[in-house]
Amino acid sequence: xAKNKFFSALKPNQGSLITLAVFILxxxxxxxxxxxxxxxxxxxGSGQSKFIQGLAIEIFILxxxxxxxxxxxxxxxxxxxxxxxxxxxxxxxxxxxxxNFGFSxxxxxxxxxxxxxxxxxxxxxxxxxxxxxxxxxxxxxxASVFHVLVISSELGPYTGSDVGLQxxxxxxxxxxxxxxxxxxxxxLAILIAVFMLYKRFVNSPTGRVCTAIRExxxxxLMLGYNTFYFKLAALALSSLTAALAGxxxxxxxxxxxxxxxxxxxxxxxxxxxxxGGVGTLNGALVGAVVFRLLDYGLRRxxxxxxxxxxxxxxxxxxxxxxxxxVGTWRLKSAQIRQGWERLAKLxxxxxxxx
Amino acid sequence: MNLSIFFRxxxxxxxxxxxLAGLFAAAANGMESSxxxxxxxxxxxxxxxxxxxxxxxxxxxxxxxxxxxxxxxxFMIGAYIGWTVYVRPDTFVDLLTPLALVFSGFMLxxxxxxxSTRSLFAGGTKRVLPWAGILVSALILVGVxxxxxxxxxxxxxxxxxxxxxxxxxxxxxxxxPPPAAFGSIxxxxxxxxxxxxxxxxxxxxxxxxxGKQAVSKRLGWRSFAGFGAFLLAGIVFxxxxxxxxxxxxxxxxNWLFLTAVTVAVGAGIGLGALMETTLxxxxxxxxxxxxxxxIGLSAIGIEMVRAVWGRxxxxxxxxxxxxxxxxxxxxxxxxxxxxxxxSTMILLDGRIRVYNEIFxxxxxxxxxxxxxxxxxxxxxxxxxxxxxxxxxxxxALGINVRxxxxxxxALGVGLAALGGVLAAPSIGLSNMMGESFxxxxxxxxxxxxxxxxxxxxxxxxxxxLLQQFIIxxxxxxxxxxxTDIIFKPTPPIVPASTILLMVVVLLILPNGLxxxxx
Numbered sequence: 105x106a107k108n109k110f111f112s113a114l115k116p117n118q119g120s121l122i123t124l125a126v127f128i129l130x131x132x133x134x135x136x137x138x139x140x141x142x143x144x145x146x147x148x149g150s151g152q153s154k155f156i157q158g159l160a161i162e163i164f165i166l167x168x169x170x171x172x173x174x175x176x177x178x179x180x181x182x183x184x185x186x187x188x189x190x191x192x193x194x195x196x197x198x199x200x201x202x203x204n205f206g207f208s209x210x211x212x213x214x215x216x217x218x219x220x221x222x223x224x225x226x227x228x229x230x231x232x233x234x235x236x237x238x239x240x241x242x243x244x245x246x247a248s249v250f251h252v253l254v255i256s257s258e259l260g261p262y263t264g265s266d267v268g269l270q271x272x273x274x275x276x277x278x279x280x281x282x283x284x285x286x287x288x289x290x291x292l293a294i295l296i297a298v299f300m301l302y303k304r305f306v307n308s309p310t311g312r313v314c315t316a317i318r319e320x321x322x323x324x325l326m327l328g329y330n331t332f333y334f335k336l337a338a339l340a341l342s343s344l345t346a347a348l349a350g351x352x353x354x355x356x357x358x359x360x361x362x363x364x365x366x367x368x369x370x371x372x373x374x375x376x377x378x379x380g381g382v383g384t385l386n387g388a389l390v391g392a393v394v395f396r397l398l399d400y401g402l403r404r405x406x407x408x409x410x411x412x413x414x415x416x417x418x419x420x421x422x423x424x425x426x427x428x429x430v431g432t433w434r435l436k437s438a439q440i441r442q443g444w445e446r447l448a449k450l451x452x453x454x455x456x457x458x
Numbered sequence: 459m460n461l462s463i464f465f466r467x468x469x470x471x472x473x474x475x476x477x478l479a480g481l482f483a484a485a486a487n488g489m490e491s492s493x494x495x496x497x498x499x500x501x502x503x504x505x506x507x508x509x510x511x512x513x514x515x516x517x518x519x520x521x522x523x524x525x526x527x528x529x530x531x532x533f534m535i536g537a538y539i540g541w542t543v544y545v546r547p548d549t550f551v552d553l554l555t556p557l558a559l560v561f562s563g564f565m566l567x568x569x570x571x572x573x574s575t576r577s578l579f580a581g582g583t584k585r586v587l588p589w590a591g592i593l594v595s596a597l598i599l600v601g602v603x604x605x606x607x608x609x610x611x612x613x614x615x616x617x618x619x620x621x622x623x624x625x626x627x628x629x630x631x632x633x634x635p636p637p638a639a640f641g642s643i644x645x646x647x648x649x650x651x652x653x654x655x656x657x658x659x660x661x662x663x664x665x666x667x668x669g670k671q672a673v674s675k676r677l678g679w680r681s682f683a684g685f686g687a688f689l690l691a692g693i694v695f696x697x698x699x700x701x702x703x704x705x706x707x708x709x710x711x712n713w714l715f716l717t718a719v720t721v722a723v724g725a726g727i728g729l730g731a732l733m734e735t736t737l738x739x740x741x742x743x744x745x746x747x748x749x750x751x752x753i754g755l756s757a758i759g760i761e762m763v764r765a766v767w768g769r770x771x772x773x774x775x776x777x778x779x780x781x782x783x784x785x786x787x788x789x790x791x792x793x794x795x796x797x798x799x800x801s802t803m804i805l806l807d808g809r810i811r812v813y814n815e816i817f818x819x820x821x822x823x824x825x826x827x828x829x830x831x832x833x834x835x836x837x838x839x840x841x842x843x844x845x846x847x848x849x850x851x852x853x854a855l856g857i858n859v860r861x862x863x864x865x866x867x868a869l870g871v872g873l874a875a876l877g878g879v880l881a882a883p884s885i886g887l888s889n890m891m892g893e894s895f896x897x898x899x900x901x902x903x904x905x906x907x908x909x910x911x912x913x914x915x916x917x918x919x920x921x922x923l924l925q926q927f928i929i930x931x932x933x934x935x936x937x938x939x940x941t942d943i944i945f946k947p948t949p950p951i952v953p954a955s956t957i958l959l960m961v962v963v964l965l966i967l968p969n970g971l972x973x974x975x976x
Contacts, residue, residue, distance in 0.1 A: 234968045237525070241904045245961035252954040367897075371753060378750040412761035418754030419737070422747045 127292055131157050148285055157288045164291040165352050167392035171302055172345035173373035178383035179306055180338040181318030185370050186243030189250045190343045192365035193219050194350025199269040199360055200262050209275050216351050220344035228336045251365040269360040280356050291352055298345055302385055314338050379421055381428025390429050470967055485927050492808035497930045499815035505922025506822025510877030512899035512914040514870030520846040520909030521866050524738055527752040529874050530896025531759035536875025537882040538767050540722035541774045544714055545627045547706035548634045552608040554695040556652050562688035563656030568681045570664035591662025595655045602651035607638030613768025621772040628775040634707055637700055715777035719879050726875025730868035764889055771888040780813035814884040826915050846909055901960045907973025921956045928955050
């Protein structure tokens, strides 16, 4: 009976569990395909598996970043064009603290936490004054100021100005070179933890109010909610997550390009959640996978003019998957299930005749 | 009495304008009068170009609620099309026939709707048919166009790349290559293939809408007239191809430039109408995906421009009227300039380029006045203004808002293309020109008020002036009062300064300087 209960608890989560298992086994399976034994993979032998781990780490970081954007845009309905600043502050602060000030990883994380809260407060300052597209433009302004700071030559010794931040040595125990498998699992664990936290947040009363603000802010106000605090809470959580993603980015990448502070990187987050489906947490994950793999595959096999196909894919997604991959899947899943059942029936009938 | 109410209502706006005027006066104080005049005129020039992008963007955003992020790319495409007509008229003439023939099929829209409602097929066939039609027509068109002779440059080969063609044209040594000849395909077959492909494509596309719209059973003569006109035009262009090319090539560059502007604006209007009717229209119910669509289209546009015209930057030679050099130049007065067509002239001790700093701002003013008249004095303008206020109400009054949407989108893109082709001789052509102008236009609109037409003009002017003054002060430096330090703004501060101005204005007046209060 107890066993039954255990399995019945597993049943509704089977999708996420299978995904989790796939990602845990991924490095080893890829290793096996390329003739590297799991032991070799475990000891971080170089090979295809290590490369795939790197790609997956990038996807996890992008997914974290996209999740954070989905929270403020997809759930709370705040269109921000300055989101890349959250990420870039995390990335640059980590690099500067580790490199120039010799902070330990824990202390750096503490500072990142503080910086995340401060950024949310900064964006929160303008929240009551500007709404809608104007908020997007004001946040774009703040992010651009940060971008100019990052590329200014006066701060060159710290930020590396145009070239980007380089020479950051990640702590030995999660170094992307010698301990990549560990970094892979650490990133995966952080992504899962953040995902669960987000799921909890979105389904909590606070999260529900956030959704209500997206749907109709006036009505939420009338019901007696001080919408400002709810928006601020969503911003704070989002900012923290993005800063954390930025921190992982600095640890993984040998060089942090100033582009991560630009408008283009915010657009990346927007595209990812549009691909996956706005307002769905799974969508951010699926979108990150699709976005990164598409980008990587096209660049590798087509080369320079890859963004043509990229653009065409975006247009196709908009036209044929009207609510993103996950959103459309949810709408159509009943139909798809019916289709499968019909197919299964056909197959069964065919078998019976034999 | 009225004045005091006006003061009280617009206190913040007046305060901001006073601060800006003060800054402007301070800026004027810090430099010599020649520098000041040059900077002022440059600011006006950049402001005018920004205005051409911003006004279209603002019209589209105000009426359609579409944030058209491809607007900068369309600005760039306008520039490249203008360049083609101006420097390589032979390519342009060669392309006219295929375009007219393919497009003629789309003129028969009414016929296709009536045909598609007679459902000859049912179920699965009906769903597959349009796709099959598109595939077949695409195959036909690609097959024919591959061997259709179009004399074109080659960005891969330096001697034939747009860069060297532009250089030679600037020296007045532009020699058009001999016209390309039909090789593997007979001319008659090619024309028939193009026509057939166009007809099939139009029919297949109309099948998607089968049964979704009301159809009048009577066939108007208009669609047949349109079809006939395009068919005739295609054939005429084909027969008189060489003559037309020779005519354009021998044309005075002033007239050729005017032709280039007209063609670029026409192409912009056509592209805009096509984009709205096919891609934007299905998305009015889920506005946020318009962002993704326009980002995708923007990427496609940039890549296509790169594939056809290559990546390197190049310039477009200025028309004769603005390209004169010689002993009498630089001109000292307007009449002097008119006599010798100097490229530069002396104004208050400053040496300015006539095209960039006089002609472009004048065109900007003319467009400002023209569109203002259109908005204020015509019936269409009335509908547009009403639509910006309340779209549903206009629809309820029985006005075909759909058609107005298409018109406004086409007009907006046409304005962007005009900006592009005007910008080409002054700032040159590059793959990235669209993005920077789009950002400038967005900032200008936010400063002036997102959906306000005069706001677009004011914002663009402020953005242009601020940028140019910061660039100028980057060269001469600002002495900081009471110290010996001379502060020189570095290049990244130029875009940041306009963005900062935007943030300050938006925090004080969330709707922009001239935006309507909600």
